Amino acid sequence: MRRRLRYRLGRWRDQGIALGWLVSIWILLWGDVTWGNLLGGLLVGGAVLVFFPLPPVTFGGRLRVGALLAMGAAFAVDLVRASLHVAAVAVRPGPPPRSAIMAVPLRVHTDLNLALTAEVISLVPGTLIIDVDREAAILYVHVLDLDGTGGIEANRERVLAVERGIVRAVGSATELNLVTADRESAP
Incomplete structure (x- = not known):
């Protein structure tokens, strides 16, 4: 149970990071930071993550x-x-x-x-x-x-x-x- 919860939290964190990057790219493409661009980026980024999900990439190691x-x-x-x-x-x-x-x-x-x-x-x-x-x-x-x-x-x-x-x-x-x-x- 605890392992499954940790996996889900990690997956949500990864999705949040991906959404953040997609919104950032969206704003950079428009060249202007506005509430409309932020909302549009959230909508487009959310749609990309929902309709084109990436397979989960697990990181079982550690950084040396x-x-x-x-x-x-x-x-x-x-x-x-x-x-x-x-x-x-x-x-x-x-x-x-x-x-x-x-x-x-x-x-x-x-x-x-x-x-x-x-x-x-x-x-x-x-x-x-x-x-x-x-x-x-x-x-x-x-x-x-x-x-x-x-x-x-x-x-x-x-x-x-x-x-x-x-x-x-x-x-x-x-x-x-x-x-x-x-x-x-x-x-």
């Missing part, structure tokens, strides 16, 4: 600031490295580079992990999420210049390293064990 900073630094390095690589591919004469679409099954099957990993991967130049299998937690990733980035296994490990960094930063202890055990059992 050190791991979050390490993930951010690794992302920045990867962003610069990939930007330079894509720029070199763009100006290099000759035939176009060999690209590939590969399936990468993630180890942690939560919507939050799936969404965050897909976002980080898509932000890096040269990689793009083509499709997501939510049930099986598989990301389908397009990789530009497969040979120049180390091949399929190197790119798959890169995606799994992003997942590992995200789980270390915001995952639960169980999720952390999944990505750590998988890393230790790899040859």
